Amino acid sequence: MDHTYFREFMTYLKKEDKPAAVSYALSLIENQNVELEDLYLNVLAPSLIYFECDEKDEDVCIWKEHFRTSIIRTILESCYVHVLKLTKNVKKNGVKVMVLTPAFEYHEIGAIMNTHFMLLEGFDAHYIGANTPKAEILSAIRTYHPDYVALSVTNPYNIVVTKQTTDEIKRFFPEVGIILGGQAFKDLSHIEHLQYDEILNSLEDLKAFGKKVSAK
Ligand code: B12
Structure with missing residues (x-):
């Protein structure tokens, strides 16, 4: 991908110019750039992962950081229509x-x-939300009957709550598969x-993984 797209997007983000950042990101998709x-992966994610703040x-x-995340979230929600x-x-x-x-x-x-x-x-995928308590996860499984629950975990401190959650899922719904993803699992000793x-x-x-399940 042409890195000028990322650089131009960053000029808007650095100025906290939400209208320009959102319009620019959506135009890249609409114009098929x-x-x-x-x-x-190459514009939105790095704008957060390499977030730097010069303020004292x-x-x-x-x-x-909160504001930048909210800009990215708006772009993602707007892209959902395009995904459909x-x-x-x-x-x-x-x-x-x-x-x-998880919680x-x-x-x-x-x-x-x-x-x-x-x-x-x-996949028939549904994003339920962030900071989801164990009881709500179990209730959602009971109602939605998913084949898999995918847990995204960033902070390694949340491995403990992830363990409690995955243990409960397997205890009550052994037939439901568990997918783990996110920065917390980069270090395999955590899992x-x-x-x-x-x-x-x-x-x-x-x-x-998509190919594997399709082949079944
Ligand atoms: C934005 C942000 C926040 C926002 C989040 C808002 C939101 N609505 O999401 C807010 C301000 C709330 C926040 C809070 C905190 N944060 Co923060 N935050 C970040 C930041 C800047 C970006 C994270 C992000 O969105 N990245 C972009 C996404 C796309 O990347 P990603 O999550 O890694 O996802 C990719 C892969 O991991 C993978 N993936 C992720 N999930 C899944 C799931 C599946 C199923 C699959 C297949 C793949 C997958 O796919 C993605 C694309 O490649 C990072 C900096 C960084 N280096 O990441 C810090 C960072 C993650 N935060 C950090 C910290 C410490 C905190 C706080 C503890 C700060 C505090 N003292 O309060 C709190 C904790 C809050 C909590 N209880 O969770 C640390 C974590 C350090 C660590 N490893 O322990 C980081 C790394 C900053 C740092 N350098 O210190 N944060």
């Missing part, structure tokens, strides 16, 4: 996935992006004691 996956006052940095258009030509694999972040985990951008990627791979079926760290992993 970039694929949706490229926009997410930490409080200013915190609201700036694209999925019309995608062969469905009949596999229902419920995507969420205490507020980082949700990766979960939203990967829900869209799953839809584009033919030794967790019950899960798939660990997906990238779009390539997700595509390979």
Whole structure:
């Protein structure tokens, strides 16, 4: 992908110019300058992952980070309509996935992006929300009957709550598969004691998983 797109997008973000940033990102998709996956992984994700704050006052940095995340979230929600258009030509694999972040985990951008990627791979994917308590997750499984629950976890501190959640899912719904994704699982020592079926760290992993379930 042409890096000038990322650089131009960053000029709007640095000025906290939400109208310009949102319009520019959506125009890249509408004018077919970039694929949706490229926009997410090579423009939106790095704008957050490499967020730098030059301000001396930490409080200013915190609201700036919140504001930037809200801009990215608006772009993702606007792209959902585009995802729906694209999925019309995608062969469905009949596999229902419920995507969420567990209790205490507020980082949700990766979960939203990967829900869209799953839809584009033919999954019947639903993003439930961030900071989802264990009881609500169990209730949603009881109502939705997903084939898989995908837990996105960023902060390694939340591995403990993830373990409690995955243990309960497997206890009450042993037939439901568990997918783990997110920065917290980059260090594999974190997952030794967790019950899960798939660990997906990238779009390539997700595509390979899509092929595996379609072949069944
Ligand atoms: C935005 C942000 C926030 C926002 C989140 C808002 C929101 N609505 O999501 C807010 C301000 C709330 C926040 C709060 C905090 N944050 Co914060 N935050 C970030 C920041 C800047 C960007 C995160 C992000 O969205 N990245 C973009 C997405 C696309 O990347 P991603 O999540 O990694 O997802 C990718 C993959 O991991 C994967 N993936 C993710 N999930 C899934 C799921 C599946 C199923 C699959 C297949 C793949 C997958 O796909 C994505 C695309 O490749 C990072 C900086 C960083 N380096 O990441 C810090 C960061 C994650 N935060 C951090 C910290 C410490 C905190 C706080 C504890 C700060 C505090 N003291 O209060 C709190 C914790 C809140 C909580 N309880 O969860 C640390 C975590 C350090 C660590 N590893 O322990 C980071 C790394 C900052 C830093 N360098 O210190 N944060």
